[in-house]
Amino acid sequence: MEDAARVMTRFGISSVIVSGGSGVDGILTEKDVLQRVVASGRDPKATTVSDVMTRSVISAEPEMSLEEAGQIMLTKKIKKLPVIHHRDGGKVLGILSLTDIASLQPEIMRDFAKNSWELNAPPDVEELIALDEGPHLEFKASLRYNTKGTCVDQELEVNCLKTLCAFMNADGGELVIGVSDDRSIVGLNYDYRTLPKPNRDGFENYMINQVSNKIGDLYLRYVRFRFYEVDGMEVCRITVQSSQAPAFLNHKGKQHFYVRTGNGSRPFEIADATKYMIDRWPEILAQ
Helix, strand or coil: CCHHHHHHHCCCCEEECCCCCCCCCCEEEHHHHHHHHHHCCCCCCCHHHHHHHHHCCCCCCCCCCHHHHHHHHHHCCEEEEEEEEEEHEEEEEEEEHHHHHHCCCHHHHHHHHHHHCCCCCCCHHHCCCCCCCCCEEEEEEECCCCCCCCCCHHHHHHHHHHHHHHHHHHCEEEEECCCCCCCCCCCCHHHHHHCCCCCHHHHHHHHHHHHHCCCCCCHHEEEEEEEEEEECCCEHHHHHHCCCCCEEEECCEECCCEEEEECEEEEHHHHHHHHHHHHCCCHHCCC
């Protein structure tokens, strides 16, 4: 696995076809590496590719239409589709990616984004917490309670909303509240105590109202709230879908535009925001 990861890093690719010489044995993706090696605590030097690869390879024929291939990726929730010539001994001709489809069939990508809530994220929240923060993941110890100042801190709340906006304006992601930057479990009890209804229902209702008031009702469809018990404490996992239109955060009478870059939510100035929006949503801005 260590050798395979080096190959993927060297060539800047996120998946490799695995073959023993007679057809395709499997496919190894970044998701396999993260979930089955990193999050599971396996030693990459002692783990082989065959231990963690996906064996049931879903593929496309070279004559298949792009729309049909896109629908397969949508239905199966996969990001890489090997193109295999089965009549030629299972010869691999290439790999079709979401980027390829996006450049030619943007409407397929919109359908994909609409239906692929958790394409990259582990289904288990503990696996998610084991990962490092990055373009698709952020941890927040609290929504609105400052444990150092022992008081409600509105800036903490704004920071959470910034993250939601930034994920919407990029490729989506996961915000986990109740977990500190070093992945320690803090829980939501302090936040609960600040709410009229001090439980998970009150927390979710409060968040829905904040998104509605400060980002907009139309953007509620891009967020999904779930609660888990970890180490005896509750945490909230907010799955954020990539938005089909620019999302702005209304704060102190002004609109702010954020985009997820690296492991941060970057504010864009007007000129940069305009260019970014034209590149990302050309069909909307042209209307």
